[in-house]
Amino acid sequence: MTKQHLPEPPGWALKLLHWYCKPSYLEAIEGDLYELFDLRCQSAGEKVARRGFAWDVLRFFRWKYIKGLENSKRLNQFDMWKNYFKISLRSLWRQKFYSSINIMGLSVGIACCLLIIIYIKHDLSYDRFWKDGDRIYRIAINDRGPYTPTRLGALLKSDYPEVESYTRLNGLYDFSFAIGDNVFSEPGGSLADSTVFDVFDVKFIEGTPQGALSEPNTVVLTKSVAEKYFPNESAVGKIIKSSGDAVKITAVVENPPANSHMPFKYLVAMPHEYWATTGWWTGNNFFTYVKLVEGASEEAFEAKMLDFMRKHMAKDLMETYHFENFDDYLASDDSYRFTLVPIQRIHLNYPRLTLAESAGSMDNVYIFSAVAFFILLIACINFINLSTARSGSRSKEVGIRKVLGSVRGELIRQFMVESFLISIFSLGLAILLSLVALPYFNDLSGKLFLSTDLITVENMLWLTLLLTAVGIIAGSYPALYLSSFKPVAALKGELKAGKSGSFLRKALVSFQFAISIFLVIATAIVYQQINHMIDQKLGFNSSNTMVIKAGSALKDSGPFFRSKLLESPNIESVATSTTYPSQFIGDWGYSTVGDVKDNYSLYTMFADSYYLETMGVELAQGRFFSKELASDTASIVLNEAAVRELGWDDPIGQRLERSEGAWTVIGVVKDFNFSSLKRKIGGLAIRYDPEIHKTNWGSAFYLARVNGNYQETVNYVNELWGTTAPEEPFDYDFVDQAFAKLYESEAKFGKIFTVFSALAILIACLGLFAMAAYTLEKRFKEIAIRKVLGASVFSITTLVLSDFTKLILFGSVIAVPLAFYVMEQWLQEFAYRMELGILVFLIPVLSVTLLAWLTVIYQSLKTATGNPVNALKQE
Amino acid sequence: MQRINLGEFEELVLLITAVLHDNAYGISVLQEIEAQTGRQINISAVHSVLDRLEQKGYLKSYLGGATNERGGRRKRLFSVTASGAKALSDVKEMRNTLYDQIPKVTLDLNFV
Numbered sequence: 001m002t003k004q005h006l007p008e009p010p011g012w013a014l015k016l017l018h019w020y021c022k023p024s025y026l027e028a029i030e031g032d033l034y035e036l037f038d039l040r041c042q043s044a045g046e047k048v049a050r051r052g053f054a055w056d057v058l059r060f061f062r063w064k065y066i067k068g069l070e071n072s073k074r075l076n077q078f079d080m081w082k083n084y085f086k087i088s089l090r091s092l093w094r095q096k097f098y099s100s101i102n103i104m105g106l107s108v109g110i111a112c113c114l115l116i117i118i119y120i121k122h123d124l125s126y127d128r129f130w131k132d133g134d135r136i137y138r139i140a141i142n143d144r145g146p147y148t149p150t151r152l153g154a155l156l157k158s159d160y161p162e163v164e165s166y167t168r169l170n171g172l173y174d175f176s177f178a179i180g181d182n183v184f185s186e187p188g189g190s191l192a193d194s195t196v197f198d199v200f201d202v203k204f205i206e207g208t209p210q211g212a213l214s215e216p217n218t219v220v221l222t223k224s225v226a227e228k229y230f231p232n233e234s235a236v237g238k239i240i241k242s243s244g245d246a247v248k249i250t251a252v253v254e255n256p257p258a259n260s261h262m263p264f265k266y267l268v269a270m271p272h273e274y275w276a277t278t279g280w281w282t283g284n285n286f287f288t289y290v291k292l293v294e295g296a297s298e299e300a301f302e303a304k305m306l307d308f309m310r311k312h313m314a315k316d317l318m319e320t321y322h323f324e325n326f327d328d329y330l331a332s333d334d335s336y337r338f339t340l341v342p343i344q345r346i347h348l349n350y351p352r353l354t355l356a357e358s359a360g361s362m363d364n365v366y367i368f369s370a371v372a373f374f375i376l377l378i379a380c381i382n383f384i385n386l387s388t389a390r391s392g393s394r395s396k397e398v399g400i401r402k403v404l405g406s407v408r409g410e411l412i413r414q415f416m417v418e419s420f421l422i423s424i425f426s427l428g429l430a431i432l433l434s435l436v437a438l439p440y441f442n443d444l445s446g447k448l449f450l451s452t453d454l455i456t457v458e459n460m461l462w463l464t465l466l467l468t469a470v471g472i473i474a475g476s477y478p479a480l481y482l483s484s485f486k487p488v489a490a491l492k493g494e495l496k497a498g499k500s501g502s503f504l505r506k507a508l509v510s511f512q513f514a515i516s517i518f519l520v521i522a523t524a525i526v527y528q529q530i531n532h533m534i535d536q537k538l539g540f541n542s543s544n545t546m547v548i549k550a551g552s553a554l555k556d557s558g559p560f561f562r563s564k565l566l567e568s569p570n571i572e573s574v575a576t577s578t579t580y581p582s583q584f585i586g587d588w589g590y591s592t593v594g595d596v597k598d599n600y601s602l603y604t605m606f607a608d609s610y611y612l613e614t615m616g617v618e619l620a621q622g623r624f625f626s627k628e629l630a631s632d633t634a635s636i637v638l639n640e641a642a643v644r645e646l647g648w649d650d651p652i653g654q655r656l657e658r659s660e661g662a663w664t665v666i667g668v669v670k671d672f673n674f675s676s677l678k679r680k681i682g683g684l685a686i687r688y689d690p691e692i693h694k695t696n697w698g699s700a701f702y703l704a705r706v707n708g709n710y711q712e713t714v715n716y717v718n719e720l721w722g723t724t725a726p727e728e729p730f731d732y733d734f735v736d737q738a739f740a741k742l743y744e745s746e747a748k749f750g751k752i753f754t755v756f757s758a759l760a761i762l763i764a765c766l767g768l769f770a771m772a773a774y775t776l777e778k779r780f781k782e783i784a785i786r787k788v789l790g791a792s793v794f795s796i797t798t799l800v801l802s803d804f805t806k807l808i809l810f811g812s813v814i815a816v817p818l819a820f821y822v823m824e825q826w827l828q829e830f831a832y833r834m835e836l837g838i839l840v841f842l843i844p845v846l847s848v849t850l851l852a853w854l855t856v857i858y859q860s861l862k863t864a865t866g867n868p869v870n871a872l873k874q875e
Numbered sequence: 876m877q878r879i880n881l882g883e884f885e886e887l888v889l890l891i892t893a894v895l896h897d898n899a900y901g902i903s904v905l906q907e908i909e910a911q912t913g914r915q916i917n918i919s920a921v922h923s924v925l926d927r928l929e930q931k932g933y934l935k936s937y938l939g940g941a942t943n944e945r946g947g948r949r950k951r952l953f954s955v956t957a958s959g960a961k962a963l964s965d966v967k968e969m970r971n972t973l974y975d976q977i978p979k980v981t982l983d984l985n986f987v
Contacts, residue, residue: 025922027938027948027949028900028901028938028948028949028950028951029901029922030948031945031948031950031951032900032901032918032922032945032950033918034944034946035902035945036902036905038945056918059918059920060918060919060922062919062923064923065922
């Protein structure tokens with residue numbers, strides 16, 4: 001080695017070494033590094049040596065050479081934590097029975113929470129995925145009317161610079177497609193303007209947004225539909241036939257995500273040019289969407305709508321509603337305003353505006369959150385109760401620990417570790433449970449969650465949060481309570497079985513049962529209300545009316561089809577109509593004839609002369625339409641509700657008019673329920689159209705009164721349809737089933753409630769089971785002495801049971817009034833609501849009590865029948 | 876025989892330290908290992924093992940005198956303790972005993 005002055009090693013590396021290295025090792029390491037540096041300078045040059053030096057410094061960054069880790073206090077803490085874990089595991093293992101009940105209860109609770117979290121997250125995520133989704137608005141009438149006038153969007157865009165783009169949609173409809181010789185009816189079709197892709201950034205797979213829907217008879221398919229009809233080939237450019245028109249497929253787009261309020265499967269170009277350019281301002285037929293430019297204020301734009309109405313619509317509105325002055329119109333009850341609804345809020349807050357089959361509801365989000373919270377709470381209560389109850393058996397441990405120098409903080413940490421261990425175990429089990437339960441949950445919720453939706457980073461963060469909360473809630477009371485023992489008292493055994501906590505324990509058990517009983521009562525009422533609605537007399541024959549849909553496809557063969565239907569021995573009579581009970585029915589504006597014109601809005605449907613006898617609707621006054629009288633197209637039949645609304649004493653012969661004509665009232669039918677029983681029967685107007693099957697602007701339904709074999713009838717009609725209208729798929733329904741479908745959301749609600757209340761009871765009973773086991777263990781001797789003194793098995797069993805029964809009855813004292821109040825509120829929204837009897841409260845209380853008895857009776861009997869000698873001989 | 880807790884690399888470093896007698900420190904051990912076995916090792920690994928062997932009681936260390944080389948830093952010199960020497964001989968003995976028990980056939984086959 002030469003003595004020549006060599007270049008220095010890199011300074012930063014030296015500094016780093018000085019910074020991290022323990023002083024006791026520093027000199028030797030630094031020396032060796034210098035020596036190596038010199039050697040490398042000679043053999044490989046300075047550059048390599050400097051790099052090698054830096055690398056070696058980094059390599060010395062090892063556990064044992066790093067400063068500060070030798071801190072003895074910290075190591076001691078670490079050992080203490082290790083000890084907490086060890087002791088906790090041992091004590092959990094020693095109390096297997098109680099630990100497993102705790103873990104089971106908590107994991108069911110956490111699993112419920114997890115599932116409900118993904119459900120709520122899904123509901124809250126609707127339409128968040130659109131680019132600029134926060135600038136897209138739906139225009140509604142008074143926040144609730146989904147349909148808007150034809151030219152609204154186009155004129156808004158030309159009048160106001162803050163409208164960046166607009167589009168109109170319509171639907172979702174079933175269209176029928178013919179591909180080759182096969183005819184399919186495909187749901188989920190939406191009519192759309194070509195501008196739809198300016199507003200919504202639909203992802204294109206094939207084709208381009210430009211011009212995709214600019215011509216009539218073009219269609220854009222989603223991937224799923226394209227793959228269904230054109231597997232393994234490109235769908236773009238293919239021609240399909242739809243109701244006689246040749247329709248060209250211009251593009252294929254990605255399926256809209258499941259959390260969209262417009263789950264279209266394909267978009268069809270608006271069929272007629274004039275739909276875009278002309279149209280009455282009083283005819284509302286389209287969904288209008290606008291995208292505002294960035295920074296535009298929603299309120300300011302909404303306010304401008306009034307000027308817009310004044311400018312474009314005042315004349316039409318004044319004519320229709322008979323006002324001389326537009327301000328008078330605006331001041332009247334009939335007037336409406338356009339409102340802007342952010343699309344991201346449609347799903348949860350504006351159920352009437354969604355295009356999807358079922359809308360979400362903010363109420364449900366709140367209710368489910370509350371239910372999840374309560375289930376978790378019940379599970380936490382189990383934990384609190386069991387650990388305080390068992391405090392007696394741990395008081396000696398606490399005493400000894402205190403004597404040996406444990407301070408309170410250490411004891412608290414010890415018990416917190418125990419509760420966190422339990423919640424970590426429960427968490428693992430909960431994830432497993434929720435994975436297992438996922439298919440059932442999908443069934444229940446009607447959504448399609450995958451296990452990948454369940455196990456996401458975000459959910460795991462939520463769970464960690466939940467875990468901490470559960471650990472703290474469940475662990476803090478026992479930790480604080482147990483650690484407060486006076487060591488001498490604890491060691492002398494003066495703390496008998498956690499006496500001081502017994503009141504709290506009883507209160508918590510009562511509370512658990514209050515929650516359970518509340519849920520059971522709620523479930524019972526939901527189901528009873530659904531049954532109440534289904535059992536209501538609807539005022540017509542709902543049970544045997546078959547509906548044959550898409551009647552307008554029959555065109556001229558309508559009368560032939562009808563006569564063929566009547567040839568079947570199972571079909572008694574056939575009518576045609578533009579709607580059928582339970583389905584959508586439009587309300588039209590009418591006004592009275594005379595000097596003072598009053599405006600009324602009546603649900604309006606068209607029917608032929610057979611409607612009354614087929615549906616079994618009864619006539620109250622006058623007559624129904626007659627096929628002999630062609631002039632009946634100028635007649636109108638009302639229901640009693642409409643007559644009441646109009647305030648006529650003698651309705652027959654009165655006249656109603658609209659801008660396109662006037663009609664004379666010839667008859668009044670008795671009220672019947674043509675829509676959901678959640679609403680009262682509204683005013684109904686029936687107008688005469690003997691040839692509804694020829695309609696080209698609305699739906700036509702054949703209503704057949706079936707008497708006898710339903711399956712045979714369906715087969716017969718199916719065959720007949722195939723020969724009469726081969727280009728249209730056969731579709732039918734039964735009115736009673738259609739009515740039952742109206743209550744699906746209530747039924748779903750009921751189902752979810754059933755499951756959750758069952759889980760709540762399960763967890764509460766688990767807790768009760770453990771509590772009973774524990775209490776009886778403590779009263780072992782007392783019971784033995786009672787027996788020796790002559791008590792019978794029966795009297796002892798009732799003694800034990802009555803203790804628990806008291807708790808449950810106390811719980812029901814809280815639950816029943818609460819359930820009464822809450823469910824009264826819920827029932828308010830139903831026009832036809834059940835009356836809350838005493839039974840709907842009594843039966844749940846009794847059944848929960850019975851269940852609780854079953855839970856404790858085995859242990860009670862075992863104790864009561866045991867030989868008292870066994871209990872008394874041991875000290 | 877008491878169980879001797881000695882990894883392969885530890886054993887090598889212990890042997891080299893014994894070979895170097897009173898001139899065993901980081902760099903000399905590193906160089907000797909390279910010279911004897913051709914293994915390329917980072918200096919930090921050598922230090923780490925030397926420290927570990929000291930912790931196990933097979934080596935002891937002391938700081939040598941300062942020189943002008945090494946930026947004036949002292950060397951930390953290692954020497955083998957009695958239990959280190961015993962460990963080495965125990966390991967060797969066990970090796971030999973085991974080696975002697977190998978049937979000739981096996982070795983013949985292996986060396987074919």
